[in-house]
Amino acid sequence: MSDPYKPRAAFAPWDRRELPGLFTVEESARRVGTYKWLEMRLFESLGGWVATVPELDVKLVLGRHCYHHAWHAELMDKRLPELREMNTDRLCEPANDGIVAFVDALREPEAPEHTIEKLVGVFRVLLPRKIAAYTYHLNGTSRITDAPTQRSLGFMLQDEFEDWREGEMLLQSMIETPEELERATRRQQELEGLLLAAGGIAGPGTLGPVVATEGASV
Amino acid sequence: MVKFDAAELLAIAERAATEVGVPDAVEIDMDVDEALPLPLIASAVEASAGKIDAWFSGGCFESPKYQAILEPDVSKTELGAAFLRGRDRLDGGFEDAPPDGEISERQRAIWDVYTDGRLAQLGGFVMNEPRRRYTYRLRCGFNDVADAEYQRLWNTSSLTWAGLQETEDRLVAADPRPATKKSIRQVSLRQS
Amino acid sequence: MRKQLPPEMLARDSRFVRTSIMDQVMDPRNQMIGQRDLGSARLQPERPAAGDRARNLMHGIFTGEIQALEGAGRTTYDFDDEQAPFALKLDMARQCWDESRHVEISVKLGDWMGTEIGEYSEATFLYEAACAPDPILRLCGVNRALEGLAIDVFNTMKEFGDLSGDPVLEFCEDWMLADEVTHVKMGSDWLRRLTENDPERRERALEFQRGVDKLFSLGGFRGETDENPIQLARKLRSMAGFSTDEIDEISEISVQAQAEAQAMAGGAVAS
Numbered sequence: 001m002s003d004p005y006k007p008r009a010a011f012a013p014w015d016r017r018e019l020p021g022l023f024t025v026e027e028s029a030r031r032v033g034t035y036k037w038l039e040m041r042l043f044e045s046l047g048g049w050v051a052t053v054p055e056l057d058v059k060l061v062l063g064r065h066c067y068h069h070a071w072h073a074e075l076m077d078k079r080l081p082e083l084r085e086m087n088t089d090r091l092c093e094p095a096n097d098g099i100v101a102f103v104d105a106l107r108e109p110e111a112p113e114h115t116i117e118k119l120v121g122v123f124r125v126l127l128p129r130k131i132a133a134y135t136y137h138l139n140g141t142s143r144i145t146d147a148p149t150q151r152s153l154g155f156m157l158q159d160e161f162e163d164w165r166e167g168e169m170l171l172q173s174m175i176e177t178p179e180e181l182e183r184a185t186r187r188q189q190e191l192e193g194l195l196l197a198a199g200g201i202a203g204p205g206t207l208g209p210v211v212a213t214e215g216a217s218v
Numbered sequence: 219m220v221k222f223d224a225a226e227l228l229a230i231a232e233r234a235a236t237e238v239g240v241p242d243a244v245e246i247d248m249d250v251d252e253a254l255p256l257p258l259i260a261s262a263v264e265a266s267a268g269k270i271d272a273w274f275s276g277g278c279f280e281s282p283k284y285q286a287i288l289e290p291d292v293s294k295t296e297l298g299a300a301f302l303r304g305r306d307r308l309d310g311g312f313e314d315a316p317p318d319g320e321i322s323e324r325q326r327a328i329w330d331v332y333t334d335g336r337l338a339q340l341g342g343f344v345m346n347e348p349r350r351r352y353t354y355r356l357r358c359g360f361n362d363v364a365d366a367e368y369q370r371l372w373n374t375s376s377l378t379w380a381g382l383q384e385t386e387d388r389l390v391a392a393d394p395r396p397a398t399k400k401s402i403r404q405v406s407l408r409q410s
Numbered sequence: 411m412r413k414q415l416p417p418e419m420l421a422r423d424s425r426f427v428r429t430s431i432m433d434q435v436m437d438p439r440n441q442m443i444g445q446r447d448l449g450s451a452r453l454q455p456e457r458p459a460a461g462d463r464a465r466n467l468m469h470g471i472f473t474g475e476i477q478a479l480e481g482a483g484r485t486t487y488d489f490d491d492e493q494a495p496f497a498l499k500l501d502m503a504r505q506c507w508d509e510s511r512h513v514e515i516s517v518k519l520g521d522w523m524g525t526e527i528g529e530y531s532e533a534t535f536l537y538e539a540a541c542a543p544d545p546i547l548r549l550c551g552v553n554r555a556l557e558g559l560a561i562d563v564f565n566t567m568k569e570f571g572d573l574s575g576d577p578v579l580e581f582c583e584d585w586m587l588a589d590e591v592t593h594v595k596m597g598s599d600w601l602r603r604l605t606e607n608d609p610e611r612r613e614r615a616l617e618f619q620r621g622v623d624k625l626f627s628l629g630g631f632r633g634e635t636d637e638n639p640i641q642l643a644r645k646l647r648s649m650a651g652f653s654t655d656e657i658d659e660i661s662e663i664s665v666q667a668q669a670e671a672q673a674m675a676g677g678a679v680a681s
Contacts, residue, residue, distance in 0.1 A: 040496070040499075043486060043499075043503050044486050044487045044499070045411070045487065046483070047482070047483035047484065047485070047486030047487050047502070047503060047506055048411055048415075048483060048484060048486065048487030048488070049411070049483070050479055050480050050483035050484075050506065051415050051419070051420050051421065051480035051481075051483060051484055051537075052411070052415065052419070052421050053421055054421040054422050054423045055423065056423060056476075056513075056527070059476065059479065059480075059510075059513075060479075060510045060513055060514060061510075062483070063479045063482075063483060063506040063507060063509060063510030063513075064506075064507050064510045064511075066483060066486060066503045066506040066507065067503045067504055067506055067507035069503075070486070070499065070500050070503030070504070071500075071503075073496075073500070074500055077496065089491075107411050108411065109411070110411040110412060112421035
């Protein structure tokens with residue numbers, strides 16, 4: 001008969017989680033606040049666009065995805081007080097003015113003829129960037145101390161990947177001519193340029209430590 | 219009340235009559251009740267002594283997108299269906315069928331499937347087969363027996379009134395729905 | 411992208427044709443039918459042209475759901491964080507998802523019933539209820555009036571499905587009904603919360619809702635008599651948070667709307 005009082009290690013041999021992580025409580029909270037801000041702007045944009053796109057299947061996808069990103073914002077909103085940020089509005093802000101400029105450009109198209117531009121902004125620029133940033137955060141933060149953030153990011157990434165796939169398929173089905181391809185490419189370049197200037201969706205250091213250049217302060 | 223061009227409707231009727239094989243010697247008399255709009259789609263046909271009398275609600279010919287405007291393709295199908303039933307009454311196996319005002323909704327639904335199926339086989343008539351199937355199911359039941367009878371009726375080109383009644387018997391036997399109280403038949407849309 | 415998108419800018423593909431609801435209400439043929447003895451106007455399977463009437467209504471539900479989706483979507487975008495709290499926008503985003511689903515269900519039901527997308531014309535009066543600049547007015551117009559109408563319509567369709575033995579229609583309408591009760595409760599809850607200390611704003615919102623309810627009664631489309639194709643769903647409205655007084659008021663509004671439309675149509679026929 002096995003001995004129930006025999007000591008067992010707190011971490012099973014197959015549990016390789018380590019304690020250290022890349023982010024302090026404050027840094028994790030800062031990033032979470034920027035994610036919340038961005039998810040809010042995104043779900044507002046998707047919701048606003050529903051009435052402006054004539055394509056019926058795109059309308060329905062935007063309506064569904066609107067809720068996904070609203071829920072992500074809610075997850076981040078709930079996490080903030082747990083990261084010592086009781087005023088959940090205080091950290092709910094863009095990483096910098098460059099992100100504001102990006103979002104303004106993202107939601108600028110309105111005409112019914114500009115569905116390609118709307119979708120490219122979301123599915124070929126923003127969602128891939130979010131996937132990268134969330135993955136970096138999920139992989140980099142402590143798997144033990146920041147487990148709740150990891151869990152939320154895991155759920156969010158599941159949506160992001162599926163939504164990205166769905167949006168990409170919509171785009172591939174809509175881009176049928178060289179002219180349409182040109183529009184999509186131009187739009188992507190325009191928006192990627194703005195994100196490059198912003199340093200990523202969480203600002204400089206979105207995907208790693210900011211490397212100081214000679215003469216610059218970090 | 220409606221913006222139908224009588225000459226246009228007449229021309230469509232003549233084409234429909236020709237395409238469903240109404241002999242030139244048969245006179246057709248049409249009566250359209252313009253006061254009945256879409257979706258009040260109803261028609262009635264009587265035939266005897268080489269004449270077909272057809273009554274239609276205005277909704278039979280009305281465009282679903284543009285109020286009170288004639289829809290030529292759908293009109294041709296409604297007219298073709300009515301004239302086919304007129305031919306059925308004259309010499310198509312329905313000579314002993316009661317007048318339209320006396321047949322049940324179920325019987326009419328069966329006859330309509332038989333009619334639309336023949337129009338589909340003829341070609342040249344726009345056909346909304348799912349609509350016909352749904353209307354049939356409302357009258358005859360949502361069950362496997364009804365669906366099988368539907369397929370048979372749609373694909374056959376020779377049905378008689380007696381055959382229709384036998385079909386109805388099978389449908390009634392398979393229909394689990396409680397018998398409804400006396401219903402208002404389509405033709406009661408006709409102003410007396 | 412601008413805030414407050416007007417109804418004429420609602421984007422549609424080439425299958426859709428826009429019409430004015432007043433053209434339908436003022437159709438002189440309505441008056442002529444009213445003068446005939448055609449029995450009850452209720453949407454029931456044994457009534458004349460039941461199949462085509464149900465298909466017509468299903469297409470109206472389909473376009474209504476698109477407009478409800480668009481209205482909820484615009485509410486997430488049109489207001490800043492001070493005008494509409496985060497939690498309110500979350501509810502609207504959830505409603506977007508629900509309405510997307512309802513459009514999908516309506517398309518599938520259309521396939522089932524033989525109704526094609528764009529087969530009938532579309533009136534944008536439902537979205538127009540979502541065009542108020544005050545989010546509370548918008549909530550009352552959409553979540554209480556429009557969704558309240560949806561409860562009435564879906565309940566009628568569910569009963570239609572039940573009576574006709576149509577398992578698909580009854581099943582789908584019941585699921586959509588559950589969502590609509592949620593949406594009405596959202597509207598009722600936010601009305602209470604956002605006007606807790608502002609009775610004038612509350613009264614303005616309720617007045618706006620009454621106007622929308624009257625429009626939605628559409629000359630007798632909805633009511634509690636045999637002359638109304640759509641029946642007021644009292645029990646489900648109670649479940650959704652409408653008081654008995656509110657339901658009685660809607661019933662009274664419906665009677666007024668019908669009488670006014672008949673009077674106007676009578677004038678149109680006479681002229």
